[in-house]
Amino acid sequence: MNKKLLIVISLFLSLHSAFSDSTFRNNNSAIKKMQVSQLTSAGIEKEKSLKQIYKLMPMDLLRVEIGEEPEFPKEVRVAADGTVSLPHIRKVAVGGKTLYETEKIITDLYLDGYYIDPQVQIQIIEYAERKVQVLGQVNKPGNVLIPPEENLTLTKAISGAEGLNLRADSHAVQIRRLNTDGKIEVVKVDFMSILKKPDSEDIYLKNGDTIFVPESIF
Incomplete structure (x- = not known):
């Protein structure tokens, strides 16, 4: 973990002990549990293969193969409207679909x-850029890229903004x-509870x- 982040975490733990009473902690615990139930559904899917979880988006570059057919393999980029153009069948809507779903649609x-x-x-040979914004009270506000084939957690995003x-x-x-x-x-999360x-x-x-990190009133 980033050295700066470790220092900041240590300082916040001290502040938390000094200023928080049991009621405040219990309330934040309840809030955190509610948010986890809303926002961790992707976590259930994280063990699945890429073909099951990644959903295609505009600017993804695909390699489509169909056995030994002479028109293939073919590289196609997902257009802004979420479609790809293929021989004979022209435009196919693939945006928001997994690779498994897309293979079945094209097969049919x-x-x-x-x-x-x-x-x-179908293979993805170039991913579209995926990113989140981390703003407010972090050391380096701005965009944090989501790595291809991975999920991005709140902890990693804040670490990517240097804590x-x-x-x-x-x-x-x-x-x-x-x-x-x-x-x-807008969903409120007790990030310190996660840490x-x-x-x-x-x-x-x-x-x-x-992600917006507000300023503390203390």
Whole structure:
């Protein structure tokens, strides 16, 4: 862990002991459990293979193979509208689909009058950039990239921003997420509780999330 982050954590542990009473701790514990139930669903999937969990997005570059068919292999990039163009079947909507789902969709389309037994295999050869923003009371505010083929946790994101600074309120970290209905949902997380308990479940982030660390009132 970053040396600065370790120092900041130590300082916050001291502040927490000095200023927190049992009621305050219990309330934050309840808040943390509620957020874990909402935001750790990706954690359930983290043991699955890449083909089961990664959902395609615009700018992903794919390699599509269909046995020994002469038109393949073919490299195609996912367009801004979430589609790819392939021989005969033209545009195929793949955005938001896993590789398994995409292989099945393309297989079914080619079975409809094109190939007798298409053996569709798809690989991602270049990933679109995925990132979150970490703002507020951290040492290096800005974007933190989500590594390809990995999930990004709240702890890793804050570490990627070089940790909390001395003014941070680690008990009230906010995660802001744009929902499918176009509305922004703000969820409050007791980040210090995650750091203090090794067995605590971390929060899994999504592409486009914004993490905001407010200033402490102490």
